[in-house]
Amino acid sequence: MSTRARILEVAARLVAESADGDISTRAVCEAAQVGAPALYRHFGDKEGLLSAVVDHGFDAYLATKRDRGDTTDPVEDLRNGWDSHVEFALRNPNLYRLMNSPAMRTPPASAAESHRILTRDLERAAEQGRLRIAPGLAAQMIMSATTGVALMLVSRPGTFSDAGTSTRVRDAVHAAVFTPDVRVATPADTDVPSTAARLSALLRRSQGSGLSTAESALMTEWLDRVSNSAHEHG
Numbered sequence: 001m002s003t004r005a006r007i008l009e010v011a012a013r014l015v016a017e018s019a020d021g022d023i024s025t026r027a028v029c030e031a032a033q034v035g036a037p038a039l040y041r042h043f044g045d046k047e048g049l050l051s052a053v054v055d056h057g058f059d060a061y062l063a064t065k066r067d068r069g070d071t072t073d074p075v076e077d078l079r080n081g082w083d084s085h086v087e088f089a090l091r092n093p094n095l096y097r098l099m100n101s102p103a104m105r106t107p108p109a110s111a112a113e114s115h116r117i118l119t120r121d122l123e124r125a126a127e128q129g130r131l132r133i134a135p136g137l138a139a140q141m142i143m144s145a146t147t148g149v150a151l152m153l154v155s156r157p158g159t160f161s162d163a164g165t166s167t168r169v170r171d172a173v174h175a176a177v178f179t180p181d182v183r184v185a186t187p188a189d190t191d192v193p194s195t196a197a198r199l200s201a202l203l204r205r206s207q208g209s210g211l212s213t214a215e216s217a218l219m220t221e222w223l224d225r226v227s228n229s230a231h232e233h234g
Helices: 003-017 025-032 036-043 046-067 074-091 093-099 109-127 135-155 165-177 192-205 213-233
Strands: none
Touching: 003 025, 003 036, 003 046, 003 093, 025 036, 025 046, 036 046, 046 074, 046 093, 046 109, 074 093, 074 109, 074 135, 074 165, 093 135, 109 135, 109 192, 135 165, 135 192, 135 213, 192 213
């Protein structure tokens, strides 16, 4: 095992065992049997080490998302994604709090990847006419709600003790974001904002729209503005 891998493994264990998720570089160096210069050479500083710990711990969770095949129902994939996100937080409370700590000046790479995967699934939903709003805004709403629920469950278990809290919040947020399935919806269920969201998603994917890059960007901006208007005025 390399020196970097040993330091990372030790730091991850100490974070998991810590009462509050905080660790000292001195404790890591002593447990890994390395000098401080070696730690700083590989990770830069304590924040760099903690960011690497988060990415290391979150990587196994993200691997399941990278490797899974997409189903024909992106909304179901997103529902399962919410549940697996919260389950990961409950299994790794210190790591999850660390990942979302405001003290982390630079967000861990795993957080950005998680957001990209969420946005990709939302774009698939938009292409099917399932979104009421643009994928970017939907991603912000869902990620904020998922993270908020997960943080409350791991940080305030005495107050947030109802196991069904996450499911109820998930369903409420999804009801605000998604339309009924267009394959079974009635004509009255289809509205201008969801249609605009679908056209925007299809335009982003299309390579032959006949528009210039600038025209395509402007059209996407207009469509996103239309798709988000109902949410802003609702």
